Amino acid sequence: QLQLVESGGxxxxxGGSLRLSCAASRFILDNYVIGWFRxxxxxxxxxxxxxxxxxxxxxYADSVKGRFTISRDGAKTTxxxxxxxxxxxxxxxxxxxxxxxxxxxxxxxxxxxVYWGQGTQVTVSS
Numbered sequence: 001q002l003q004l005v006e007s008g009g010x011x012x013x014x015g016g017s018l019r020l021s022c023a024a025s026r027f028i029l030d031n032y033v034i035g036w037f038r039x040x041x042x043x044x045x046x047x048x049x050x051x052x053x054x055x056x057x058x059x060y061a062d063s064v065k066g067r068f069t070i071s072r073d074g075a076k077t078t079x080x081x082x083x084x085x086x087x088x089x090x091x092x093x094x095x096x097x098x099x100x101x102x103x104x105x106x107x108x109x110x111x112x113x114v115y116w117g118q119g120t121q122v123t124v125s126s
Contacts, residue, residue: 009120022096038092050107
């Protein structure tokens, strides 16, 4: 049984926008921090953003701050990542993940996430 399911990836031109979705169970959404990660070919997986279970705390990597927005819809038990002003260097497989650790001065570390989605490809190219 999949706990997290991503969707919304695709091909977009530089400067364009995409919205990724992460569908979660009610239990996970209400009790876990949800994070977005990405991994480009030949590179390590990096944290992009995270949101607390209440939705009151959000964090962003410097590389996406001001361009990406994370949000949650409790009724749909879905977390979104709105990505604007996309750049070719944003090309990667994007994953959502769930952590039982809270958002402190930063998102939980990668090893603190216990559930992972299958990933969705985002390609930014002209």
